[in-house]
Amino acid sequence: MEFVSDLASLINSTLRISTPLVFAAMAGIFAERSGVIDFSLEGKMLMAAFVAAVCSYYFGNPWIGLLMAIIVCVSLSMLHGFASVTHKGDQVVSCVAINILIIGLTTALAAAWFGQAGLTPTLTQEQRFLEVNLPFAENLRDIPIIGTIYSDILSGHYIFVYFAYISVPIVYWIVFKTSFGLRLRAVGENPSAVDTAGINVFAMRYKALAVNGILIAFAGAHLSTAVNANFFREMSAGRGYLALAAMIFGKWHPKTALIACLLFGFTDALQIRLQGVEIPTIGEIPVQLIQALPYILTVVLLAGFVGKAIAPNAIGQPYIKER
Amino acid sequence: MVSPILELKNINKSFGHVHANKDINLTINKGTIHGIIGENGAGKSTLMSIVFGLYQANSGSIKVNGNEIKLRSPKDSIINGIGMVHQHFMLVENFTVLENIILGFEGETVFGEKLKKAKKDLKKLCETYNFNIDLDATISDLSVGFRQRVEILKSLYRGAEILILDEPTGVLTPQEVDELFKILRSLKDEGKTIVLITHKLIEIMDLTSEVSVMRQGEMVGHTRTENTNKEKLAEMMVGRSVLLRVDKPEVEKGETVFKVKDLTVKDDLDVIRVKNVNLEICSGEILGIAGVTGNGQTELLEALSGIRNVESGNIELFGETISQKDNYLNPRMLKEKGLAHVPEDRQRMGLVTDFKAYENLIFGYHDQEPYSKSSILNHKEIIEYSNKVMKEYDVRPSSPNLLTSNFSGGNQQKIILSRELNEKPKVLLVGQPTRGVDIGAIEFIHQRLIDMRNKGAAILVASVELEEVLSLSDRIIVMFDGKIVGEKINKNVTDRELGLLMAGVTE
Ligand SMILES: Nc1ncnc2c1ncn2[C@@H]1O[C@H](COP(=O)(O)OP(=O)(O)OP(=O)(O)O)[C@@H](O)[C@H]1O
Ligand SMILES: [Mg+2]
Numbered sequence: 001m002e003f004v005s006d007l008a009s010l011i012n013s014t015l016r017i018s019t020p021l022v023f024a025a026m027a028g029i030f031a032e033r034s035g036v037i038d039f040s041l042e043g044k045m046l047m048a049a050f051v052a053a054v055c056s057y058y059f060g061n062p063w064i065g066l067l068m069a070i071i072v073c074v075s076l077s078m079l080h081g082f083a084s085v086t087h088k089g090d091q092v093v094s095c096v097a098i099n100i101l102i103i104g105l106t107t108a109l110a111a112a113w114f115g116q117a118g119l120t121p122t123l124t125q126e127q128r129f130l131e132v133n134l135p136f137a138e139n140l141r142d143i144p145i146i147g148t149i150y151s152d153i154l155s156g157h158y159i160f161v162y163f164a165y166i167s168v169p170i171v172y173w174i175v176f177k178t179s180f181g182l183r184l185r186a187v188g189e190n191p192s193a194v195d196t197a198g199i200n201v202f203a204m205r206y207k208a209l210a211v212n213g214i215l216i217a218f219a220g221a222h223l224s225t226a227v228n229a230n231f232f233r234e235m236s237a238g239r240g241y242l243a244l245a246a247m248i249f250g251k252w253h254p255k256t257a258l259i260a261c262l263l264f265g266f267t268d269a270l271q272i273r274l275q276g277v278e279i280p281t282i283g284e285i286p287v288q289l290i291q292a293l294p295y296i297l298t299v300v301l302l303a304g305f306v307g308k309a310i311a312p313n314a315i316g317q318p319y320i321k322e323r
Numbered sequence: 324m325v326s327p328i329l330e331l332k333n334i335n336k337s338f339g340h341v342h343a344n345k346d347i348n349l350t351i352n353k354g355t356i357h358g359i360i361g362e363n364g365a366g367k368s369t370l371m372s373i374v375f376g377l378y379q380a381n382s383g384s385i386k387v388n389g390n391e392i393k394l395r396s397p398k399d400s401i402i403n404g405i406g407m408v409h410q411h412f413m414l415v416e417n418f419t420v421l422e423n424i425i426l427g428f429e430g431e432t433v434f435g436e437k438l439k440k441a442k443k444d445l446k447k448l449c450e451t452y453n454f455n456i457d458l459d460a461t462i463s464d465l466s467v468g469f470r471q472r473v474e475i476l477k478s479l480y481r482g483a484e485i486l487i488l489d490e491p492t493g494v495l496t497p498q499e500v501d502e503l504f505k506i507l508r509s510l511k512d513e514g515k516t517i518v519l520i521t522h523k524l525i526e527i528m529d530l531t532s533e534v535s536v537m538r539q540g541e542m543v544g545h546t547r548t549e550n551t552n553k554e555k556l557a558e559m560m561v562g563r564s565v566l567l568r569v570d571k572p573e574v575e576k577g578e579t580v581f582k583v584k585d586l587t588v589k590d591d592l593d594v595i596r597v598k599n600v601n602l603e604i605c606s607g608e609i610l611g612i613a614g615v616t617g618n619g620q621t622e623l624l625e626a627l628s629g630i631r632n633v634e635s636g637n638i639e640l641f642g643e644t645i646s647q648k649d650n651y652l653n654p655r656m657l658k659e660k661g662l663a664h665v666p667e668d669r670q671r672m673g674l675v676t677d678f679k680a681y682e683n684l685i686f687g688y689h690d691q692e693p694y695s696k697s698s699i700l701n702h703k704e705i706i707e708y709s710n711k712v713m714k715e716y717d718v719r720p721s722s723p724n725l726l727t728s729n730f731s732g733g734n735q736q737k738i739i740l741s742r743e744l745n746e747k748p749k750v751l752l753v754g755q756p757t758r759g760v761d762i763g764a765i766e767f768i769h770q771r772l773i774d775m776r777n778k779g780a781a782i783l784v785a786s787v788e789l790e791e792v793l794s795l796s797d798r799i800i801v802m803f804d805g806k807i808v809g810e811k812i813n814k815n816v817t818d819r820e821l822g823l824l825m826a827g828v829t830e
Contacts, residue, residue, distance in 0.1 A: 198398030
C-alpha cells in the first residue's frame, strides 16, 4: 500500500514540476515553427514570474498579475521580433541580450521597490493561486485505483497545471488542423513559399511570437504566484533551457515535447524523493549526483538517443527578399 | 482579335547600385505564349517578379485587362489572375502537394469542408490537364518535373489567367520538357496567356508566337516569332553575331591521363549509382558524357575528383592509383597534381554564396602566391586579380566586392569557371558547364574549353544537353542506369542515336 501512495505522490509531483516546462515548450514550438529561435524562454519566464508576483501584490489579485505578465512577455517577444525579424539581427544574440537584461532588471527592480535584492514580498492567500480540488475528490478517494488516480493524482493541483495539460492538445490542434498552423509551419520551412502565396512573412512571425509570449507568461506566473508565494532571484533556474531541450527532443511536436517535459519532470521528482534514501549495498547516493539527474538525462538524450532532430528548415534565418 | 492582357509601362527597378530594369515597356496579348530572352543578369527574373508583386518597382505602371493595378505583394497579383513558376521552386518540401497548393488560400480557419472541396477541385484540375499528381504525396519525394507541375497546378488553382514560367526547362529531362510543352500548349488552347523565360532559342521557336529581348536591364526588341530565326534572336540578345556552334580544330591525342577500371560507386543513401565503369581520357581530348540526369554522372564525377569514396574498382591519374585506401589522394592533393573540378551543383559545391565574389574567385588557391604570403591574404593583389579575371570572363557586374549570391546564375557559373580554368589545369572535370547560362556565355565557355583542349588538357564534360555534348566532345559515352551503354567517336553521330542510348535502348 505504501508503494501505491509513493507512486501516486511521485506522479503528482511530476505533473506539477513539468508544468512550467510544458508551457515553455509550447511557447518555443510557436516561435521556432515560425523560424525564429527562442533562447529567451528562460528570461521571459523569469520576467513573468517577477511581474506576476509584483502585480498580484499591488492589485491584490493574482489574475491581474497573470494578465500583466502576459502583457510584459508579449512585449518582450515583440522586442525579439523587432530585432530579429524586422531588423534581421542575429536571433541568438537578441535572445541572450533579453536574458541578461532580465536577470539584472528583476534583481534591481526588486531592490528598488522592496529594499531586498531579488526578492518580492510574500503573497497572502488572496494574492496568489491556490490548489484546486476537483469535485467529489474527497468522496471518491476510497475507490481503488480510480479513486487514487482521481483524488491523489489529478485533484489538488494549481490551476496552471490543468491549463498546461489542456494547452497541449490545443496547440496540437492549432498547429496541425488550422490554416494559421499551416502558415506557421510553412513560414518556418520556406518563407519564400509563404511570401509568394500572398501571405506576409513578417506578420506571420510576429503573430507566432505573440502566442509565444502569452504561453511563457503562464509558466512564470505558475512559479511565483502558485507554487511559491513570492519572486526570488533567478527562480526560473534553467527551466527555460530545459524546455527548449524538451522541445528539440520532441522534434518541435507538441505531443512528443510533452512526453519529454514529463520525463524531465519525473527525473526531477524522483531526484527529490531519492535524496537521503539509502540504497542497499550502495548506500546513500550523493545529493549532487541526484540533483544532476535531469541535466545528465538532457545531455544523454540530446546526444544521441533521440535520433536526428530535424529543425524547421528556415530556423534562425531572417527573411531577406532584396539584398 | 488580339487584345493586350498585360501592359507594362516604364518599369524601373534598382537593387542598390544595380539598375536591373530600365524603363521597360512590354505588352502581352491574351491567349498567346510570349517568350522573353536575354543574357544572364539582363533582368528577366526581376521584371517578372515585379509583375508577380514579389518585388516592387521603383517607378512605372502595370495594367491588367486595361485596368491599372497596384501590386504591393503577390496577393494583389494573384487576385488579378497572375501566377508565376519561379526559377527556384517555391514549395515547402515537407508538406504534401495539397498543403502547398492551398497555402494562403485555405478559405477557412479550421480545416474541414473547404479542404475536402479543394481536394475535389484539384483532382478535377489534374484530370483536365493530365497532371497525374498524387495530392497526398510529400514534395521531397517528387522528381523535379513533378514539382514543377505542382507549381503550375498551384497557380491554376489560384485562378491564374497569366502564367509566368522562369526558365522552366533548365532542370528537366528531355522527356519532361516534352510533357511540359504539351501542358503549356493545352493551357494556351484554353485561352490562358503564358510568359516563358528561357535561354533555349529552340524552345522560343517551337512554342511562342511573340518574343521580347532584354539586354543589360533594357528591353531591346519585340518581334513575332514567325518573322525571326535563332541566329537573329541570338544577335539581338548579345548585340553581336553569335556562333551557335564552336570551331574545333583537329589535335593529336596525347598520353592517357585518367584510367578508370571497373569502378563502382554508391551514393549517400548506399544505392549503387556507378556500375563497373571503364573509361580512359587522354590529354588533348574532350570526353563527353551524355545521359539523362540521375544516371550516375554526378557520382562518377565526384569519385574522379576525390570527393566520394569508391566502392570497388580503381582510378589512375597519370599512372598513379588515387582511389585506394592505402593510396588515396584527397581533392586538395589532386588539385596539386593539376586536376580541376567544376561541380554540377554550383550553389552547393562550387561556391560559398555568402562570400564576396573575390573570395570565391581565389577559393582553393587562396594559400598560393600571389594571393597570400606566409598565410596572410594579400588583399590588394586579390582585388587586382579579381578585377582582371572578371573582365576577362565577362562577369557582370564586374565588381569583386559584391556578394556572390547577388550574381545571376550564369554569372556565378563564370566565377567558378574562371577560378578553375585560370590555374591552367592538366585535367578538367566539368559537370553541366552551361546550365542556366545564356548563349553568349555558352559560346564563350565552350570556346574556353576547346582552347584548353587544344593546349593539351584532358577534359571530361558531363551534360544533359545533347547539343552541348555533341558540339564539344571528341568522343562521347552515354550513361544509363550507372552503366556505360555506348561509346561513339564524335563523327557522324546523330541526336537520334544518342537519344535512344540515353533512354536505355541498346539495339
Ligand atoms: N534580390 C536581389 N538583390 C540584389 N540584386 C539582385 C537581386 N536579384 C537580382 N539582382 C541583380 O539584378 C540583375 C538582374 O538579375 P535577374 O535575376 O533579373 O537576371 P536574369 O535576366 O533573370 O538572369 P538569369 O538568366 O541568369 O536568370 C543582376 O545583375 C542581379 O545581380
Ligand atoms: Mg533569372
